[in-house]
Amino acid sequence: MSVRGHIAAIRFGYGLRLGEAPPANPEAWLIEQLDRPAAPPEGLSLAEGIRLRMEDQAARRAGQETPRAANGRSALNDAVRNEGIAHAHRRLTTAQGFRERLVDFWMNHFTVSRRVGVIQPIIGAFERDAIRPHVTGRFADMVVAVARHPAMLVYLDNAGSIGPNSPTGQRRRRGLNENLAREVLELHTLSPAGGYTQEDVQAFARLLTGWSVEFTNPPVGFVYRTAAHEPGAKVILGRRFGDGEAEGEAALRFLAEHPATWRHLAVKLARHFVADDPPPAAVRALEAVLRETKGDLGATARALVRLPQAWDPPLAKFRAPADYVIAAARAIALPEDRADVIVSGMAALAQPLWTAPQPNGWPDTMAEWASPEGLMRRVDWAYNLAGRAPRADARAVAETALGPLGKGETATAMARAGSVRDALTLLFGSPEFMQR
Amino acid sequence: MSGAAPHASFRPSRRGLLLGLGATFALGHARVAFAQAAGDRRLVVVILRGALDGLYAVQPYGDPGAEELRGALMLPEPGREGGLLDLGGRFGLHPGFATLHGLYRANEALVLHAVAGPYRSRSHFEAQDMLEAGGGQRLTSGWLNRALQAVPAAGQARAGIAIGGGVPLLLRGPVPVGAYAPPGLDRPSEDLMLRLAELQGADPRLAAPFAEGMRARGFAMQTLGAPSNEPDRGSFPRLAAAAGRLLAERGGPRVAALELGGWDTHAGQAGRIMGPLRALDEGLGQLKASLGDHWARTAVLVVTEFGRTARVNGNSGTDHGTGGVAFLLGGAVAGGRVIADWPGLAPGQLFENRDLQPTRDLRTIAKGLLRDHLRLPEAAVAQAFPDSREAPPMAGLIRA
Numbered sequence: 001m002s003v004r005g006h007i008a009a010i011r012f013g014y015g016l017r018l019g020e021a022p023p024a025n026p027e028a029w030l031i032e033q034l035d036r037p038a039a040p041p042e043g044l045s046l047a048e049g050i051r052l053r054m055e056d057q058a059a060r061r062a063g064q065e066t067p068r069a070a071n072g073r074s075a076l077n078d079a080v081r082n083e084g085i086a087h088a089h090r091r092l093t094t095a096q097g098f099r100e101r102l103v104d105f106w107m108n109h110f111t112v113s114r115r116v117g118v119i120q121p122i123i124g125a126f127e128r129d130a131i132r133p134h135v136t137g138r139f140a141d142m143v144v145a146v147a148r149h150p151a152m153l154v155y156l157d158n159a160g161s162i163g164p165n166s167p168t169g170q171r172r173r174r175g176l177n178e179n180l181a182r183e184v185l186e187l188h189t190l191s192p193a194g195g196y197t198q199e200d201v202q203a204f205a206r207l208l209t210g211w212s213v214e215f216t217n218p219p220v221g222f223v224y225r226t227a228a229h230e231p232g233a234k235v236i237l238g239r240r241f242g243d244g245e246a247e248g249e250a251a252l253r254f255l256a257e258h259p260a261t262w263r264h265l266a267v268k269l270a271r272h273f274v275a276d277d278p279p280p281a282a283v284r285a286l287e288a289v290l291r292e293t294k295g296d297l298g299a300t301a302r303a304l305v306r307l308p309q310a311w312d313p314p315l316a317k318f319r320a321p322a323d324y325v326i327a328a329a330r331a332i333a334l335p336e337d338r339a340d341v342i343v344s345g346m347a348a349l350a351q352p353l354w355t356a357p358q359p360n361g362w363p364d365t366m367a368e369w370a371s372p373e374g375l376m377r378r379v380d381w382a383y384n385l386a387g388r389a390p391r392a393d394a395r396a397v398a399e400t401a402l403g404p405l406g407k408g409e410t411a412t413a414m415a416r417a418g419s420v421r422d423a424l425t426l427l428f429g430s431p432e433f434m435q436r
Numbered sequence: 437m438s439g440a441a442p443h444a445s446f447r448p449s450r451r452g453l454l455l456g457l458g459a460t461f462a463l464g465h466a467r468v469a470f471a472q473a474a475g476d477r478r479l480v481v482v483i484l485r486g487a488l489d490g491l492y493a494v495q496p497y498g499d500p501g502a503e504e505l506r507g508a509l510m511l512p513e514p515g516r517e518g519g520l521l522d523l524g525g526r527f528g529l530h531p532g533f534a535t536l537h538g539l540y541r542a543n544e545a546l547v548l549h550a551v552a553g554p555y556r557s558r559s560h561f562e563a564q565d566m567l568e569a570g571g572g573q574r575l576t577s578g579w580l581n582r583a584l585q586a587v588p589a590a591g592q593a594r595a596g597i598a599i600g601g602g603v604p605l606l607l608r609g610p611v612p613v614g615a616y617a618p619p620g621l622d623r624p625s626e627d628l629m630l631r632l633a634e635l636q637g638a639d640p641r642l643a644a645p646f647a648e649g650m651r652a653r654g655f656a657m658q659t660l661g662a663p664s665n666e667p668d669r670g671s672f673p674r675l676a677a678a679a680g681r682l683l684a685e686r687g688g689p690r691v692a693a694l695e696l697g698g699w700d701t702h703a704g705q706a707g708r709i710m711g712p713l714r715a716l717d718e719g720l721g722q723l724k725a726s727l728g729d730h731w732a733r734t735a736v737l738v739v740t741e742f743g744r745t746a747r748v749n750g751n752s753g754t755d756h757g758t759g760g761v762a763f764l765l766g767g768a769v770a771g772g773r774v775i776a777d778w779p780g781l782a783p784g785q786l787f788e789n790r791d792l793q794p795t796r797d798l799r800t801i802a803k804g805l806l807r808d809h810l811r812l813p814e815a816a817v818a819q820a821f822p823d824s825r826e827a828p829p830m831a832g833l834i835r836a
Contacts, residue, residue: 157703160750160751169750174751176749192559198558357697358700366641371598371649372645372646373603373616373617375636376649376653383623383624407638409638410635413635417631425628426632429635430632431635431636431638431639431642
């Protein structure tokens, strides 16, 4: 069924790339992406990212010129830029769009943002080390990997959180920072529907004291600072936890496998893959799989493929700017060495890569993205992208992008267009291309 | 788009779309009935996202409990080097607010302290939604949009406009509003835009926002001229200046919403807050300058979702709290005062032994503005803030 082939590519992935045929067996094609992942991407390691940051900072403090890359740019900025381009390149060229979308979904669930400058060079490592290995693994493992990752520990201020009654706290008169504890409860696991209290937040924050980052002395990265850990028992949602690093991990796993967490994840997944107002049956189905498998995200992704609501009706979701830009670039087969166009397009459409304004990440509903001005910018950007493909076969691009989901009116308007550029702008500016 | 469905059937004419005219919009009729309500007055709402520390922005240096709680975040008293800007003896404004302080001294700025919405959420996202919805629970439309139901469009533009790109919940709802963001790219020809509008016009969900985008842009282009390529075009002072120019236009919008983030200062607050603080202060100055003579008929409400903890945390920052500060400024405002039923900072006076105790409901301020500044009838104010009898409109905010 060619319609289902296109839906598989559009709803679950980032659309087909010009020259790619829709899959003959859409469900099997999606499952294959879960069972046989392509080789993971490489990039700047956590240690390299931290080193670049520290060297840049040291030069600034000393009033010296910061380290330079071969091209003359700041070594730090060049590395950060390359990480973004590598992200876009993988999505431009991948044959496993479903898997990349899952990575991006979980990256957004566990948002870290470039708005905190220190972590800019390690967000790529965060994706590669904490998110990607677990997208078909266990949710609790992802929660723990995220909470231990320096990008998250810095972004949500836990790296400097110190138990007031710990040796360090007594000596340095510094104290608790509850930001990470609060957001793990509110955003990463239970959600406010889980009914935790301010006391739970504070107890959890005390439990996570000591989870910090070593920036200078090798090995750099996560470190558990015993001397900063708040002594004494902590009660979270009625459960008692003792002192130490292992107890913090136990609490994270407890929260990751809480029934309210299954519900929260099921709603978010259904909202992303089915509809802004997810049908209760779809939410229930996903929730049941999460509960029965204790958070097996591979099984959950398979359940998504089996959801009838994820296939019908088609085009029920509005494409967020990143989706839109990547899908358009794939449809014209933007040259591989121009992945930077995707990065700048995301910024132009108000969803700059890894720069969500707040820890709850980018919104996932049409109401948030289909603003009047947002649509205007989208069309402006499409017109600029279309200018890069003046000799494209516009009909072939339309067939790749939408297949039978394309409307007759759009085909007619494209056929009447005075230039390839106008025809492609009409395609990318059509309502059906803006949805998935 | 929750607001899209009722307008899905409209078909603006080609000319109407190009000129940004709204005469063919069905809602035009409904507005005539209220044509005399708003007159010439302008209202701007600035949302500070991330929770501004009210005790830091406006420091109660006269409170004996302040030093103990605030320690490192207390600035020198007024008159000393790097000290606070005096607000009449008990409170001092952060020295980064020089413009705001000038307005205060000119009796054009009010400081409202120990304020909060009716909700007690310490979640940014929940609290922002409720601040914008205007109630103690989440709603799908914003109070400012509901208020616009009683504000006529003065001419060709929508009465309300969101500045900076997206439309915040505050301005979402039944009344179509404009949106303005500074452009930065090549643009399709008008003819191509019209062909796109025809394709979009057939889509039940996208027809209305697409037409609205063309309309808003048509108007904004006339007023602001051709795109410029300035690098900081998204920055708050520039957006504030653009808002002022749009609001100053004859037949332009009357109500605008802006937002500025960066206030979530969990660590190193004294340094981190300076960027957004300076941007806000400069933006308010730009807004006044670009409004020109219309400043005399303008009120600007600056609000945030909640205050921050009264105590400094372990990282020289502050965590999510409750009571905070709001500013009201403009030529129409009866300013030059700090209004606070001050709850005190002594032990036992804090909310949950943690936050500044709120003593004034933010809704009373917004309702006062709707009643006394926009001159909305009682029923329209109630429509903007349903179920808010316990928060009656505050009198005396606006010059008689």
